[in-house]
Amino acid sequence: MKHRYLPMTEQDKNAMLEAIGVSSVDELFNDIPEKVRFKGDYNIKPAKSETALMKELFQMAGKNADLRTNVSFLGAGVYDHYMPVIVDHVISRSEFYTAYTPYQPEISQGELQAIFEFQTMICELTGMDVANSSMYDGGTALAEAAMLSAGHTKRKTILVSGAVHPESREVLKTYAKGQYLEVIEVPVKDGITDVAALKGLINDDIAAVVVQYPNFFGRIEPLKELEEIIHEHKSLFVVSSNPLSLGILTPPGKFGADIVVGDAQPFGIPTAFGGPHCGYFAVTTKLMRKVPGRLVGQTTDDQGRRGFVLTLQAREQHIRRDKATSNICSNQALNALAASVAMTALGKKGVREIATANLQKAHYAKSALKAAGFEVAYDGYSFNEFVVKLNKPVKEINQQLLQKGMIGGYDLGRDYPELANHMLLAVTEQRTKEEIDTLVIELGDLHA
Numbered sequence: 001m002k003h004r005y006l007p008m009t010e011q012d013k014n015a016m017l018e019a020i021g022v023s024s025v026d027e028l029f030n031d032i033p034e035k036v037r038f039k040g041d042y043n044i045k046p047a048k049s050e051t052a053l054m055k056e057l058f059q060m061a062g063k064n065a066d067l068r069t070n071v072s073f074l075g076a077g078v079y080d081h082y083m084p085v086i087v088d089h090v091i092s093r094s095e096f097y098t099a100y101t102p103y104q105p106e107i108s109q110g111e112l113q114a115i116f117e118f119q120t121m122i123c124e125l126t127g128m129d130v131a132n133s134s135m136y137d138g139g140t141a142l143a144e145a146a147m148l149s150a151g152h153t154k155r156k157t158i159l160v161s162g163a164v165h166p167e168s169r170e171v172l173k174t175y176a177k178g179q180y181l182e183v184i185e186v187p188v189k190d191g192i193t194d195v196a197a198l199k200g201l202i203n204d205d206i207a208a209v210v211v212q213y214p215n216f217f218g219r220i221e222p223l224k225e226l227e228e229i230i231h232e233h234k235s236l237f238v239v240s241s242n243p244l245s246l247g248i249l250t251p252p253g254k255f256g257a258d259i260v261v262g263d264a265q266p267f268g269i270p271t272a273f274g275g276p277h278c279g280y281f282a283v284t285t286k287l288m289r290k291v292p293g294r295l296v297g298q299t300t301d302d303q304g305r306r307g308f309v310l311t312l313q314a315r316e317q318h319i320r321r322d323k324a325t326s327n328i329c330s331n332q333a334l335n336a337l338a339a340s341v342a343m344t345a346l347g348k349k350g351v352r353e354i355a356t357a358n359l360q361k362a363h364y365a366k367s368a369l370k371a372a373g374f375e376v377a378y379d380g381y382s383f384n385e386f387v388v389k390l391n392k393p394v395k396e397i398n399q400q401l402l403q404k405g406m407i408g409g410y411d412l413g414r415d416y417p418e419l420a421n422h423m424l425l426a427v428t429e430q431r432t433k434e435e436i437d438t439l440v441i442e443l444g445d446l447h448a
Helices: 010-020 050-061 086-091 109-126 138-153 166-178 195-201 223-232 243-247 285-290 333-371 394-403 433-447
Strands: 157-161 182-186 206-213 236-241 259-263 279-283 295-300 306-311 375-377 385-389 422-426
Touching: 086 333, 109 243, 109 279, 109 295, 109 306, 109 333, 138 157, 138 166, 138 206, 138 236, 138 259, 138 279, 138 285, 157 166, 166 182, 182 195, 195 223, 206 223, 223 236, 236 243, 243 333, 279 285, 333 375, 333 385, 333 433, 394 422, 394 433
Parallel strands: 157 182, 157 206, 206 236, 236 259
Antiparallel strands: 259 279, 295 306, 375 385, 385 422
16 A cells, blocks of 8 residues: 555554653653643544545545636736746756755756846846845735835835735835834825825935836836936835736836836746745845845856856845845745746747737726726726726625636725725736636626
């Protein structure tokens, strides 16, 4: 019989007890007073055989509404995108799948080169000079960018647009509390950052202004206009961006962004209940030595051969603690590899084609909903997400859509009370015309 693990027999147990000189397992707990020991039965199911347990777990998993059996229009930071089959093949290789921190470059060249290629492609997408080996996810990358800004400018206040992902804003506030920084939200007007409000809030005490591009509502922020306002006060300009959208949108680096962050999930990383994913972090050359985490650099060995090493490590593990720029102690190497493989498989042309398909299909869905009598909020440019107003609670409609085999959009009322009954719909390249048309019909029936 095959086992997924090596079972411990009674003979094994007795041999171990004999080796350590005790007669029973209970004897191991002699130092714990009898009166505090738990005497009852745990409120858990009786143990099952491996076969019975696996059957039960598969039955439970079958209740999940996953992307293989349901059509998804849910985005809000995690998206259903095409994943080249080669991604799983490469990341499942043992030399990558089990790899740890590549501290010894002489035996880690494959891992180091993979990370180097990830950094290079992130720079090409964002228009920035330097990128690190990855962060935990987009939210923590954004918070780290704000911390870097405060340390670099020696200022204590961060302005963040209300159109930045709500969860990222919460992560930012948590980081800021530990660093005694103040976080002020810039109001939203017509689905984008309120420029007039930003002008009223910014001053020479602001360390950074954080915006999202495309923003949480799917709209395209006017980065050129924002950059001029921000740099006038010598604050840093931080942009959180969906990397796939940069296949068609002008990259933030071209608009003078100082730091560009985001989540690489759109490239080869499954939704997986919201994680784990892979944050990216890119900066201009002037901030290179303050980048959190680790960087992989290219060099040559004593024989002139190309090689890769960890360099400019600014974590407290490598330099004096008071000089460290961050306490992040790892990176998402495996997911960064997945993103690298996906980007490589797609190539520049493929990334542009998929980004264009997202733009076009979202526009088609928006037009079809308008034609069906729905009110689409925030007319204007968007990437693959937009907001539609409903006459019923979004939660109620989503429950009914699920019965039709569809995962509906995000309920904006959860984070924006003024947007109760507003749904954020995501339309990626995975959605067909038939699926979009069906959604319009189903929403029309539920909306009536």
